[in-house]
Each structure stands twice: as structure tokens, then as C-alpha cells.
Amino acid sequence: MPTFTETAKATKKKREIKLVGIDMYIITEKGIPKFDDIGPFKCEFISNRGTKVWPGFVSPDLLQVNWYRCRFMATKEVQDAEVNAFLDALTKKGWWWSAAQKLWNYDGEAGFSKAY
Amino acid sequence: MGTQHVVTMLPGEGTGPEICEAVRLVIDASGVNIKWEYEDIGLDCLEKYGTLLPDKTVQNIAKNKVALKGPTTTPIGTGHKSANVTLRKVFDLYANVRPAKLIPVLKRPWDKIDIINFRENTEDSYAAIEHMVSDEVAQCLKVITWPGSYRIADFAFKWAKEQGRKKVFCVHKANIMKMTDGLFLDAFREVAKKYPDIESGDIIVDNCCMQLVRNPAQFDCLVLPNLYGDILTDLCAGLVGGLGFAPGANVGDGCAIFEAVHGSAPKYAGMKKVNPSAVLVSGVMMLRWLKEEAAADRITKAMFAVLDERKHVTYDVGGTATTDEYAQAIVDKMHAKA
Secondary structure, eight states: OOOHHHHHHHTOOOOOEEEEEEEEEEEOSSSSOOOOOBTTEEEEEEEETTEEEESSOOOTTOOOOSEEEEEEEESSOOOHHHHHHHHHHHHHTTOEEEEEEEEEEETTEESBOOOO | OOOEEEEEEEOOSTTHHHHHHHHHHHHHTTTOEEEEEEOOOSTHHHHHHSSSSOHHHHHHHHHHSEEEEOOOOOOSSSOOOOHHHHHHHHTTOOEEEEEEEOOTTSOOSOSOOEEEEEEEOSOBTTSOOEEEEETTEEEEOOBOOHHHHHHHHHHHHHHHHHTTOOEEEEEEOTTTSTTHHHHHHHHHHHHHTTOTTSEEEEEEHHHHHHHHHHOGGGOOEEEEOHHHHHHHHHHHHHHHTOGGGOOOEEEOSSOEEEEOOSOOOGGGTTSOOSOOHHHHHHHHHHHHHTTOHHHHHHHHHHHHHHHHHOSSOOGGGTOOOOHHHHHHHHHHHHHHHO
16 A cells, blocks of 8 residues: 555656746845846846836835846747856846746746736 | 824725725714725726726825725636735835734633734745746745844834833744744844833744633734734734724835725625624724824724624624614714713
């Protein structure tokens, strides 16, 4: 008789995974970052503490810290190697980043949340 | 009539509009001078504006800086953002103030409960940073910042000092989440040094839950990160009589929005049978915020008297009165005492 762990692991379904973008976590004291397109990646939004600060209205009262989540979406089909090139390019432009998170679609559905 | 206040009224949807009309009837009869400006929010806005929170509503709140809000519903699974959470984000309403005080006529197993919860309202695992990091692993970032933690603690201590409260405690799980809850606790301790006249301390969240149900009288003011605050504020509401009597305020440096925390009960919409007390006591909080203490006291006394008599109370507290009849009974009681 299988254990609960074995039963649980056996329920895993095969899902199609597709790379569609990158969340970059940028540290800066200079306010909301601005980006040109970098290779096939275009900045879609920037959030701070989970609240969208670009594009669109930002309350003057909003507390912002020095850590921004910058979402870059691919404008064409991309592979992992293009992420490596993107990270190199971003670093060369002088951006200091704490982490990068690849964004994947699973069976065509986004595996990542939007910002408020 | 004293100073006129201009307040944005957000009736919401479901039973919200009928509740807010009843509350307005009571507040207007309390002797306070309020000009109400009505704005739309919630599900009913979707068809009209394509959003739960129209820009026109945002602009009006930004102008008036104070609002009273009825209940709204967040559609599940449709991708629409919660109007409540969006309001908190747009106006950076970082302090969710949730008092829990025994209402004398609602019989409860405790002699005394008088707690004010200060829930951090904008950070923690509510930062909407979630990823499927592999096809079998989901991850949610818990974001705690120093300035976010510092300001909610500072807000709580200042409120406590102004209200003559004695103790402020930080609720956390820093023994396990040493970085995130540790930072929250460090900021709290830093702030506590500025208020030497108020007793401060901390308690681990699981112990706090047990202590709350065993001996709630020991607590005074609690400062909590967002997720623990979400849970413990409802626990405290349950201790004193349920969400039907629980007031709430979402406060930022720029404005304050007062609201009940219960849902919009759409199945009762139009039946005028629901209890408007939670929005009413939120309105009382708003009056105190506007420094209209006398009007707030009048409403509170009259409401307690009506509840005590049990003649004109709604079905949830054993009566048969409609929403309007209950509100009118409070108005009559205020006038009778005048």
C-alpha cells in the first residue's frame, strides 16, 4: 500500500511550461526606475511593497522603500540564454538587483500574480 | 450646528445602500453637521465603469480625506482586484484600527474586553508577489519593511497615548520568522522607547490566540503584521459579539476610511432586515476622528439603550425590527434624552 507521500507525488500532472518574462528586484535610492527595452524584454510595470508605482497614478502619500519589483515581459519567444544576456545587460547598465524570478506560463495560464 | 464636515459616502452594494441610509439617518440626527457626497464602489460599478473602484470615487475621497463605506463584495476567480484592497493601496491606508469592546447588552462569558487592534494594512503576504516557481511549487513573498513596521507601531502608540491606554503589545512569530517578524518586532521596540509612559511588550501569535480566548481582559492595545492582524481582529470581533457589531477604520497619513468588516449579504438586499450596527459604530469612530465626541457619545448611548430594551432590534439579536425601524428607534432615543 502506498504511503500518503507516495500517493501525493503520483498525482502530479504534466504541464506545458513556457518562459514569458522576468521579475527583477532592483535596489535603488533614486526613486522609481526607468528602463528602455532590453533585448526582447519590455518593462510592463513596477511595484513597490506590492503597489504599482509605474505606469499610472501614484499617491503622494505612498510609502516607497528602496526595493522595486520590475516586471519585464518577453515580446517574442525566448529561451533561458536570453535571460542570462538580459541580466548581464541590466548589470552593465549599473542596476543593482537582489533577485530575479523567471515568469512562466503553465498550460497557457500565468504562474505569477499582478500588482495592485 | 457646528463646523460642517464634508464626507464621502460609499454605500457599496448588496445591503450596503439600505444600511448606509439608516446610518446616515442616525448620524444626521446626532447634532453633527455633515455634508455627504455619494460615490460608487463595488460590483455595481463593473458594468457602468468597468472597474470596482472608479477614478471619480478616488478623486472624491482624495478631496474630502474622510469616507464612510458600506460593505462590498470581491468577485472570486474573475481577475478583478478587490475594491477594499485597492483603496488601501491607492491611499496607503496603512493602519487598520479595529476596536473590540464588550457591548453590555450582548451577553458574553467575559466581564471585560476592551482591546484596540492596530493591524498593518499594506505589507506582509498581502503584497501580491506570488509565483509558481516550478510546476509543483507556489511561493508568496512576505514583505516586511522597516518604515512600514515603524509607522504602524508609532501610529498605535500615539493613538494609545491620546486615548489614555496603558499597554501596547506587539504580536509576532519572530521565533520562527527571524528576518521578517524580527524586523517588525525590532521596529516596534525602537518606537516603544519614545513612549516610556506606556507599558510595552510582545507576545507570540499562537500564544496570543490562546490567551485571547482564555483571558481577553489582560489585553489593551495590540500591534500586528497584516496576516496575523487579519485573523486576530476577527477573533476579537467574535469575542465581543461578532462582525455585526465590529467597527473598523483604515487610516493613512492623508485620509481615513471607516467601514464595517462584514460582507454585503446580497441575498438580503432590499429586504431591509439586516443589522446596520457595524457601519453605525464605524460611523461613531469617524465622528470621534472628526472630534465630534458629543455626537458620538449620544449615538452610542442611544444604540445601547435600544439594544437593551430589545423592542426594536433586528432578527440577528432576537428581534423583528427592520433596518429602518432600528435606526429610527435610536434616533427617537437620542431625541428623548435631549
